[in-house]
Amino acid sequence: MADQLVRATAADGGIRAVGVITTRLAEEARQRHSLSYVATAALGRTMSAGLLLASSMKRAESRVNIRIRGNGPLGGLMVDAGLDGTVRGYVDNPSIELPPNPKGKLDVGGAVGQQGYLYVVRDVGYGYPYSSTTELVTGEIGEDITNYLVQSEQTPSALVLGVFVGAQGVTASGGLLLQVMPKAARDEALVQTLESRVAALSGFTPLLQAGKTLPQMFEELMGDMGLEVLPERQLLQFHCGCSFDRVLGALKLLGEDExxxxxxxxxxxxxxxxxxxxxxxxNSSELEQLISELQTEASQ
Structure with a gap:
């Protein structure tokens, strides 16, 4: 199944739902950075979260940066995701590995750490980016992003993230984000029903491994709430805008002596x-060209 993002609404627009499948891009990140099992899960979850958060933005060039700095051995991680469906990211210590947690799952919380901070920057494409900082709750990513949404954006939200990685690499990755909009937030029964249904999920990756599509997942959660799945399917990909020209520009900033x-x-x-x-x-010739450009600029 292609990496994709699907949007839906329910309860007469009172609930906003977004789902992403990120299996291939999570696997690309694993290969590019030679990630361990637990590092793959941590970065994969955060990349899915970044795409989910970016999906509510308006301008095509809008982007979300998520930076997590915990007291665990992973050190920290950084993700950059855009409304255009592109995402990239890295972790400080990609080779760190930990034993499974008491539930027998990858110990992302132990790798990230339960003490630290989550930093979210929203760049809407003009003006100053909006930034927010919240303390980590569990280090498991999903709970930490949910806490950010409640504290900083004051939006009742339910978030499910998952990455399944085995000997053959990433075979399932993605997530669901359900948010109660202001016009429905006072309906406590609606909020409680939605929360209980999300809590009853066994996780995201088991649904994906069972062959469930994103619309089918939405149907199981909100099929009796006036669900409307939007027809657009947005393709997602791991993409980085780095280039050799940008590298030369960065080297030039070092100055002639360096x-x-x-x-x-x-x-x-x-x-x-x-x-x-x-x-x-x-090579040396290219560096000499940079020095020549610096000398020319200095003489002008």
Missing amino acids: LQDMIEKDDGAEATCHFCGEVYQA
Whole structure:
């Protein structure tokens, strides 16, 4: 099944629902960063969450950045997701591995840590980005994002995230986000019903592995609430906008002396993109060209 995002509404527009399947992009992230099992689960969940959060934005260039910094051995992670369906991300310590938690599942909470902070930045495409910080609740990602939505955006929300990774890589990944809009938030019975149904789910990946589509998942949760699944299917992909030209621009900022030192000691420079793992190499001739440009700019 292709990586995709599907939107739906229920209760006469009082409930907003979004679902994503991110299996292939999570697997690409695993391969690009040589992620361990638990690091794959942590980053995969956060990439799904980033796409879900970005889906409510309006302008095509809108993006959401999620940064998590906990006291666990994973160190931290960073995800950048856009309304256009692109996402990228990385973790500080990709090779860290932990034994399963008491439930027999990957110990994402132990890897991230239960003490720390979740930082969310929303760039709407103009003006200053909106940023918010909340404390971590469990380190399991889903609960932490839900806590952010309640505290910072004051929106009753239910979020389910999942990544199943085995010896063959990621075989299921994605999530569901259900939010009660302001006009329905006072209907306590509606909120409680929705919360109880989401709580009863066995998780996201078991549904995906059972062959359930996103519309079928919505039907099981809200089929009796006036569900309307929107026809558009947005394709999702792991994508990074890094390029060799951008690397040269960054190297140029180091200045003439540093560039000359690289030429003399290393006969060039090598840079690796944190987000996608792409390695770029600049030879001495290219660095000399940068020095020449700096000297020209200084003389003007």
